[in-house]
Amino acid sequence: MSEVNTPAAPSAAPADPPPSPLQGAAAVLPGKPVEEMQAALAAASPHAAERKAENAAKQAERAATLATLFKTIAGVDYTTADGGPLVPREKHFALAKALKDAGFTFYVTVVATHFLAQKTKTGDEPERFEVATVLRSVGAGSTQVAWRVALGPGEEVDSLVPLFAGADWQEREQYDLVGVRFAGHPDLRRLMMPDEWEGHPLRRDYAIDTRCAPWR
């Protein structure tokens, strides 16, 4: 982490003359004292504390559900770090179904990523893909859950369209741009690029200035 990313220590008094709006970090700009401001907000928002407690309680409850479900169905520990746990490919659909039944009914997104083959000190890493899925629970204490599936080149992952109709276009987009295929998708066509387009633009080996047909 570079040194500029550490928060600057606030200085004691407002600068004099008034600081430029572009001064940034160090300047303490004039305004209400923090305690006074918080009291004013609390007076205008009588239910805020109550809501905070409700959200925290619901989120703790959801976190417990997630730990159990990931352990029993996919056999992995649930974590929010690093984009969620890696789940075996064959458990992907069953996990999504169980999560939907447990209240994670809101389909957020799917993200496919291409990783090129790499030579590292510990050995050669082959070319691979990762498909991350995000779901969310609805209402108070809304909790997001994300997990990833690792794929080799040419491998498919189960489509979630039978569970969430909203997955339809998201998966089409990932197929179009990254080239990951979703098994069981009813209509896996390109979404953004023209039908006759060659290649998948969001792959890492697709140069940003690749010329497109008919000019290539």
Added chain:
Amino acid sequence: MAVTTEAVGPAPVVPTKHFVPDPYLDLEKYEADADLMTLSLGPQHPSTHGVFRVVLYLDGEIIVKAVPYCGYLHRGVEKLCEKLSYSNITPILDKNDYVSPMLNEQAANMAFEKLMNVEVPLRAKYLRTLLAELQRIASHLLWLGTFAMDLGGALGGGTSVFMYCFRERELILDLFEELTGCRFHYNTHHVGGNRHDIPPHWPKLVHEALDTIEGRLDAYLSMLEHPIFVDRTKGVGTIDAQLALELGLSGPLLRASGIDHDLRRDAPYHVYDQLDVQVAVESGGDCLARYKVRLAEIRESIRLSRLLVDNVPAGPLSSTKPLNMVTQFKAAAGQVYVGIETPRGELGTWLIASKDRPTSPYRMKIRPPSLHAVAAVPYVFPGHTLSDAIAILGSLDPIMGEVDR
């Protein structure tokens, strides 16, 4: 003129044989009354809010199947982000949802901050909340104007409401111009805080603008809540709660279908955890319900903005140096997802950083709420006439710059 909205309006549309909620309907098996007509609507149709094309199959005047096509505005923003440094990405994202650029900047910068583990000072959080609420008012006003124009002469004045709403939106844009120097593409957020501080005279301008908008809002309602307006919107484009959730709709579309969900209240970020956000929920699920939800959100945003602008705390505006060091922001390897509530629903950013190139994202995926709104078209259009389809598309409020990216 105050007209009750309950007494007038047709009964809700009951499912008929025209209505098949299946986007992959096999037209060979569909028994049409007349010859099926194929009509390609768009991409340069004024009611498509950008460049969006939908192929409609009409049985007489009734739509039996709708096949949408998008991608006309695809600019490869995600690919471009892989080449740009973190401080250079923000101005690009202003052009995604060009009706609420403030929220686009915030969504991306919050993801950057989470991955880099950078703290945002309280004053910047305040300012971000305030800007988000003001932007919500401007965005909903633009929607109201274009929606009224989509309904056309039915409102007795053609483009009157459109012009009035743009006049009011202009007041918000003036406030942003006063603050940042730009009317649309602000580039006011960066990793760790905001770039532009509140000028001393600005809170007074905010109060004046909000007072004007609030005062004029009632006048629009008396123009809009007219029997013809209710006829055109009530029972049209009904999306029930189950379908809305299935389709991944969010924001006002989800709340108009009776689902009480708002990230500002349920998963608070910025300083929303210190505010009572009153979430407007309607059970109708039709165009009228979506109109009512958005109107209630304008009023709520006005209330929150007034509260926030009076209580800006003292303190630094940024925890990092914003200028002159273009490649200063470096992220550790990792993946994060951050979602925030924009006027259209949940706008999310999935960000992957690798250790090989810490100054720009390895992969950045934007989850646009409008993509799901457009994907709902094949489920909502069937069973309606072409003129209703225009009203439905208007009420879904898609921004194609965000859908196609």
